Amino acid sequence: MLTLALVLMVVIPAVGGVLAGAFKGASSRGAAVTAAAATAALAAWATATVYGGAHAAAVGDMPWLGGPAATPVVGVLLDPLGSILLLVVTVIGLLTVVYSTRYLGMDNRDHRVPPTEHPRYYFWLLLFLASMVGVAISPNFLQLFFFWELTTVCSWALISYYRNEKSLAAGFKALVVTQVGGVFFLVALLILFARTGSFEFGALALLPDRLRLVVFVLLLLAAWAKAAQVPFHTWLPEAMEAPTPISAYLHAAAMVKAGVFLMARSVSSGWAMPVEVGMVMGAMAVLTLFIALTYYFVQDDLKRLLAYSTIAHLGYVLLGISLGALGSTVGFRGGVLHIICHGFAKATLFLCVGAIAYVTGSRSISALGGLAKTMPLTAAAFFVGVLAATGVPPFSCFWSKFMILSGAVQLGGAIGPVLLVLVLLESLIAFSWMVYVGQKVFFGERTPVACVNSDPPPAMSGVLVALMIGCLLAPAVGIPLVQWIGR
Amino acid sequence: MTSALLLQTCVLLLLGGALVSLACARNRALAGWVSVAFVAAACVPLARVVVNVFAGVAEGETVLLALPALPARLTVHVDALSAFFLVLTGVIALLSTLFSVRYMEHFEKDTVAKFYPVLLVFFASMVALLVVTDMLFFLVFWELMTLSSFFLVIFERERKDSQRAGLKYFVITHAATLCMIAGTLVLWRQAGSFSFAALQDSLGVLLAERAVVAHLVLFLFFVGFATKAGVLPMGDWLPDAHPAAPSGVSAALSGVLVKLGIYGLIRVFCSFLPVSAASDTWGVVLALAGTVSLFVGTLTALRQTDSKRLMAFHTIGQIGYICLGLGVGVACLRTSPTIAALALLGALFHAANHACFKACLFLGAGAVLHRTGERDMDRLGGLAASMPVTASSTTVAALSISGVPPFNGFTSKWLIVAACILGGLQHPLFLVLGLVGMFISLVTLASFLKVLGAVFMGARDESRSVKEVPLSMALPQVVLAALCVLLGVFPRLPLGVLRDAVASAVRIEVPGADALLGTGFGLGLTAGGLALAFWAPLVVVLALALGGALAYAIQRAGAAKVREVPVWTCGELDSAAAVRYPASSFYLPFKHAFAGIYPALHARVPQFPAALRRAFNVDTWLYRPVVRAVDGLARGVSRSHVGVPQVYLLWIAVGAVVVVAVMLALTR
Amino acid sequence: MRTIVVVGLAVLNAAIALLLSPLLEGLMRKLKATIHSRIGPPVTQPYLDLLKLLGKEDLRTGRGFLYAAAPALTLGSVLVLATLVPMGAAPPLSFAGDIIVVLYVAAMSAVLVMLTGFGSASPYASVGSSREMMTLLTVEPVMAVALVVGAVKAGTLSTAGILAWQVEHGPSISMVIAGVAFLLALQAQAGKLPFDIPEADQEIMGGSLIEQSGPRLALFRWAMWAKQLVLAFLLVELFVPWPRVGILPFDLMLALVKVSLVLVVVALVDVVNPRLRIDQAMGYYLRVAFSSLAALAFAVIGM
Incomplete structure (x- = not known):
């Protein structure tokens, strides 16, 4: 029953995507929303059912690929780690689809999209949803790789959705970079299979030391690229040429999380990551935090600002995972929790920017001002998003950041205090800048660009409300789930 | 009902009130009165809890929620110290909400949906943080309080200065919270739990084993709490933020919010810190920090002409007194518990008194602002005639804050200064600090005489018609002013209660109330058979009444006729505004003498070196060159493919020759 | 029995302050006239002034309870101060207020005068009050340091305790310095030249009291005279209480003689000095305050 549900979670959105692509107008939208809603409901049910344990089952068999581990290559696996990603992709996926039903259209002042273009959008979006679900419930590296590459393709198609020169270039760039990551992944996979004859996650631990180092470095490179x-x-900043819901979903909440999810999987299956790789991963994560931070101050496009913030937050996740690799369970849990917490926070922010662009036609920080008067709901959502993303309690990212910090301190030695100081410093600067930007855009005198508008239509506003609640409740769902992750 | 249940009721009522007032925000008055009703209702269970605590009903900790992933537990426990601060919160919350109902008419264009719900969440978070005994949840509620107050500070969002004030407030206090998070985590590593008791033990262990780390942790907590309390230099946010908020909120900010910083300081430095050489050191640090902020804060206040900004600077000054008392208390804990208890009593009593008079002063300034639209004292004058209730409440509060006997401010300052001087017998530094405290109390007086002189007295401006504020705005002021008098004249009852609070806060045996406060009708400290210090407000009031009556009898002895006459301005007839002595002219030579005491620093957006950013831009120096090189190589190769068969044949021939040559070379 | 003694002594102190202060003021005037080579008014002139003023019309420019009650409260607060200060015996209300209370009660009359000044809505009065405040700001710390020196020596804040200690232990370096500082402060507290800046008749025509007339003016004047007497008592009793025989009338007479001497010194300084500017006065008292900190240092090391 559970196995069936898990398989259906991949099949339903895929079929829904094909239908949405085939239909036109309202029925296309209907098919998309129905499929996404069904998937989300199934995901919630499945997570609740396996809560506290894990469910693994074979679906098919590929004998020529089965190795000594003798476990089937095609199957499903739902454990707490997968549940986290599953919830993020399905729930935010549903919200994105609902949001998109109004965002795409002739009323959008940022980008008018004629109805004939809609089915293509829903097709790729739902296909992406299906492949992300596939990533979340993959029981082995091979299957994970398959869905991983599928998300890359969807991402390319969706970034280039507007088919203008810039978006085509951005899509191509994203495709190439993530594909390079895919190649690293593939090589790692081949080494693993050649050596152990298995694609199991646990097989990593069976590798000899030197080879394991190589495989982990390759996986790490893949994760970094993704x-x-x-x-x-x-x-990533250039991928902001995509429609905003796509940026919210693919490039903040879901697809980029596939990369960190791969690392979380690799680390937590057997906890066999060499310490050196863990160190490098943590150091690069901190470096990423600060490099991303330096770009904050020069951005004028809200979406690009959020993109850099996303880069930093993925750094947080990887930092947490590296702490796990170095021996701190709390840090690892924090990293995983950050996947769901950041997913909701950043989706909120992106969809707010989408709402602003939808009604004003502008995303420029310097051109916007005083929006809170006309768009109170969007303003509230944006501030909730900012506070959630920068880790102000009681909102989501506080809990995950706090757990990551706990992990850093738990490690002790010289690393703990240094990480503590660096992370808190980054948090503070990011927080200050984001609040400053929020004030600039929403408070103060109204600028001409911001003069004529009101909150977006109900479908979009409703999604914003749901996401605000999500920002508050994500830890309530996430913390009980992550407590089962550990050795 | 247990305390935990009562407190949950209280917080839920406040949060429910937030939702209801949000729902009916379209009707401004209704939303306001609904909020008042909910706050009043929430005060009932709160009062019950407080009464239980002071009646000595013992209750253990109640666990409401557990997070095994961390692990942390939401535990609730009210001791006398928490109960004392709960009283402050409840009283000020109710009065400031009541005041706000009519005050908010002032902001016609702004919806109240961004006011009452946030205000109630603000109160709820304060109640919650006072009763939890788990550091993680304490921090959560602490920051919830910060962020809700941030939205109250930037209520007038269109104003640039409000935005600046809000940002400054939020960033500085968030930085402080991050410090506290760091300190907490270091202790947590040792303790494995976030409960206050465990952290307390782990601080003791750390102090014994790695004293440097322990002092660092204490420093982080000191920065964290002192920032919120408004202790300079970290409290620099305060003079911007408090005036920016609507007056009712300013009263709550100055009355309660900054006191919670003091609450935190007491928890850390009295409860967590073991009584040892370390507590002596930190006591001196606290006392010095307090003296710096009372000195700088009050002298800077003297130079202000914006009434609310002036009061905000005085908040810094008065918090300095509290901090001074706290520091003397902590420093004396080991050597002389009696003086320590006296100083801590003074600090807590001053906290209560400050809540009364500063809230009253902010409400008074708000009332003036409401009726005249003016905060600049240079442009006000003679309002006592048209706003008698506001004028008298403000006068009482102003005399209280200046420490004029027999009002409450004097009693608490007396306790603090007496503790300073008596503690100074062992630690001479405190003598100087006590003298500075006495001097600054005069500066406070000067500053508030200026307020009274410039705003309420002086030449009346007949052209402006000003009415007294409505009852719902006057009542809170009158209540607070009455409290100022009552607490001042009858200090034994509140001090007896505060003695329990001190006893629950510190880790040593505190002398009983009689030993501390004497047994007579006033306050008297005796130690070792020697009478040390006395203050009997009732006797002095009685003597003053008798002396005054006698003097009045003398005054009326000649039955002189009373006649009202116009002011004599050397025969010139000028308008009131022209002959008025404006606030900025007061004490000019004195102000010049202390002009450089509060330097202004201007923060700028960090200019990141462009070279470094170019270095980070991997695209330009790595990827694009690689792509171009590959592209060029491919072009080069394709250039050789010209499509002419003869050329290809030539290539084949040349290739064959090369291959043969190589083969020959290799085989030979 | 004890209560009766306390009340009796309190009444005695208040009566001395109230009834003898015009006499001493008269003496000072007479002395000044002598130095000026004038005949001067009779010694009883201040009494006559008061009597005359009490019968005059009471003209008011301000309203409100505080403004109306200020003269009576001012004189009342000085009478309270008198009961907190030793006059030949331990201060009768010593149990109700220590030296901190004494300092704050001493400031009360100044507060009321200043409030009256602001309340009378005259710019001259406001300038006067503002100057009065600045004087207070600079003088009060000097007095505070001087009294705290006593507290440090005696190990108690109680006025009676300090007096008893001083009688028992005899003179010490720190108390001498503190006493001198207190004497210098008295000059400004009494509003005499060169520190009569708040009144400065030639500049601001009496300052805070410009709009006061009749009985109100009488009470304010009276309060100021009484205050200078009481503070002189505080000076001689705390810093030079010797010899002490323990018989009230004798000690009281002796104290009165010493007080007269102190006030003679004040009058002499008054008559030979021109008025300072407020910033000069502030600088002067700043130096006095810092010098008196030396007394504190001596006291701390037990000298």
């Missing part, structure tokens, strides 16, 4: 970490961070 999660837009330094030095592969340049594709």
Whole structure:
């Protein structure tokens, strides 16, 4: 029953995507929303059912790929780690689809999209949803790789959705960079299979030391490319050419999380990551935090600002995971919790920017001002998002950041205090800047650009409200789930 | 009902009130009165809890929620110290909400949806943080309080100065919270739990084993709490933030919010810190910090002409007194518990008194602002005739804050200064600090005489018609002014209660109330058979009444006729505004003497070196060159493919020759 | 029995302050006239002034309870101060107020005068009050340091305790310095030249009291005279209480003689000095305050 549900979670959105692509107008939207809603409901049910344990089952068999571990290659696996990602992709996916039903259209002052273009959008979006669910419930590296590459393709298609020169270039760049990551992943996979004859996550622990180091470095490179970490961070800001819901979903909440999810999987399956790799991962995460931070102050486009913030937050997740690799369970849990917490916070922020662009046609920080008067709900959502993303209690990211910091302190030695100081410093600067930007855009005198508008239509406003609640409640769902992760 | 249940009721009522007032925000008056009703209702269970605590009903900690992932537990426990601060919160919350109902008419264009709900959440967070005994949840509620007060500070969002004040407030206090998070985590590593008791033990262990780390942790907590309390130099946010908020909120900010910083300081430095050489050191640090802020804060206040900004600077000054008392108390804990208890009593009593008179002063300034639209004291004058209730309440509060006997401010300052001088017998530094305290109390007086002289007295401006504020705004002021008098004249009852609070806060045996306060009708401290210090407000009031009556009898002895006459201005007839002595002219030579005491620093957006940013831009120096190189290589290769068969044949021939040559070279 | 003694002594102190202060003021005037080579008014002139003023019309420019009650409260507060100060015996209300209370009660009359000044809505009065405040700001710390020196020596804040200690232990360096500082402060507290800046008749025509007339003016004057007497008593009793025989009338007479001497010194300084500017006065008292800190240092090391 549970296995069926898990399989259906991949099938339903895929089929829904095909239907939405085939239909036109309202029925296309209807198919998309229905499929996303069904997937989200199934995900919630499945998570609740396996809560506290894990569910693994075989679905098919590929004997020529089965190795000595003798576990089937095609199957499903739902454990607390997967549940976290599953909830993020399905719930935020549903909200994004609902939001998109109004965002795409002729009323959008930022980008008018004629109705004939809609089915293509929903097709790729739902296909992406299906492949992300696939990533979350993959029981082995091979299947994970398959869905991983699928998300790359969807991402390319959706970034280039507007088909203008800039978006085509941005899509191509994203495709190339993430594909390079995919190649690293593939090589790691081949080494793993050649050596152990298995694609199991646990097989990593069976590798000899030197080879394990190589495999982990390759996996790390793959994760960096996918999660837009330094030095592969340049594709993400340019991917902001995508429609805003896509930026919110793919490039903040879901697709980039596939990268960090891969690391979380690799680390937590057997806890076999070599310490050196863990160190490098943590150091690069901190470096990423600060490099991303330096870009904050020069951004005028709200979406690009949020993109850099996303890069920094993925750094947080990787930092937490590296703490796990170095021996701190709390830090690892914090990193995983950050996936869901940041997902909701950043989706809120992006969709707020989408709402602003929808009604004003502008995303420029310097051109906007005094929006709170006309768009109170968006203003509230934006501030909730800012506070949640920068880790102000009681909102979501506070809890995950706090757990990551706890992990850092738990490690002790010289690393703990240094990380503590660096992370808190980054938090403070990011917080100050984001609040400053929030004040600039929403408070103060109204600028001409910001003069004529009101909150976005109910479908979009409703999504914003849901996300605000999500920002508050994400830890309430996440903390009980992550407490089962550990050795 | 247990305390935990009562407190949950209280917090839920406040949060429910927030939702209801949000729902009916379209009707301004209704939303206001609903909020008042909910706050009043929430005060009932709160009062019950407080009464239980002071009646000595013992209750253990109640666990409301557990987070095994960390692990942390939301535990609730009210001791006498918490109860004391709960009283402050309840009283000020109720009065400031009541005041706000009519005051908010002032802001016609702003919706009250951004006011009452936030205000109630603010109160709820304060109640919650006072009763939890788990550091993680304490920090959560602490920051919830910060962020809700931030939205209250930037209520007038269109104003640039409000925005600046709000940002400054939020950033500085958030930085302080991050310090506290760091300190907490270091202790947590040792303790493995976030409960106050465990952190307390781990601080003791740390102090014994790694004293440097322990002092660092204490420093982090000191910065964290002192920032919120408004102790200079960290309290620099306060003079901007308090005036920016609507007056009812200013009263709550100055009355309660900054006191919670003091609450935190007491928890850390009295409860967590073991009585040892370390507590002596930190006591001196606290006392010095307090003296710096009372000195600088009050002298800077003297130079202000904006009434609310002036009061905000005085908040810094008065918090300095509290901090001074606290520091003397902590420093004396080991050597002389009696003086320590006296100083801590003084600090807590001053906290209560400051809540009364500063809230009253802010409400008074708000009332003036409400009726005249003016905060600049240079442009006000002679309001006592048209706003008698506001004028008399403000006068009482002003005399209280200046420490004029027999009002409450004097009693608490007396306790603090007496503790300073008596503590100075062992530690001479405190003598100087006590003298500075006495001097600054005069500066406070000067500053508030200026307020009274410039705003309420002086030449009346007949052209402006000003009425007294409505009852709902006058009542809170009158209540607070009455409290100022009552607490001042009958200090034994509140001090007896505060003695329990001190006893619950410190880790040593505190002398009983009789030993501390004497047994007579006033306050008297005797130690070792030697009479040390006395203050009997009732006797002095009685003597003053008798002396005054006698003097009045003399005054009326000649039955002189009373006649009202116009002011004599050397025969010139000028308008009231022209002959008025404006606030900025007061004490000019004195102000010049202390002009450089509060330097202004201007923060700028960090200019990041462009070279470094270029270095971070991997695209330009790594990826694009690589792509271009690959591209160029491919072009080069494709250039050789010209499509002419003869050329290809030539290539084949050349290739064959090369291959043969190589083969020959290798095989030979 | 004890209560009766306390009340009796309190009444005695208040009566001395009230009834003898015009006489001493008269003496000072006479002395000044002598130095000026004038005949001067009779010694009883201040009494006559008061009597005359009490019968005059009471003209008011301000309203409100505080403004109306200020003269009576001012004189009342000085009478309270008198009961907190030793006059030949321990201060009768010593149990109700220590030296901190004494300092604050001493400031009360000044507060009321200043409030009256602001309340009378005259710019001259406001300038006067403002100057009065600045004088207070600079003088009060000097008095505070001097009294705290006594507290440090005696180890108690109680006025009676300090007096008893001083009688028992005899003179000491710190108390001498403190006493001198207190004497210098008295000059300004009494509003005499060169520190009569708040009144400065030639500049601001009496300052705070410019709009006061009739009985109100009488009470304010009376309060100021009484205050200078009481503070002189505080000076001689705390810093030079010797010899002490323990018989009230004798000690009281002796104290009165010493007080007269102190006031003679004050009058002499008054008559030979021109008025300072307020900033000069502030600088002067700043130096006095810092010098008196030396007394504190001596006291701390037990000298």
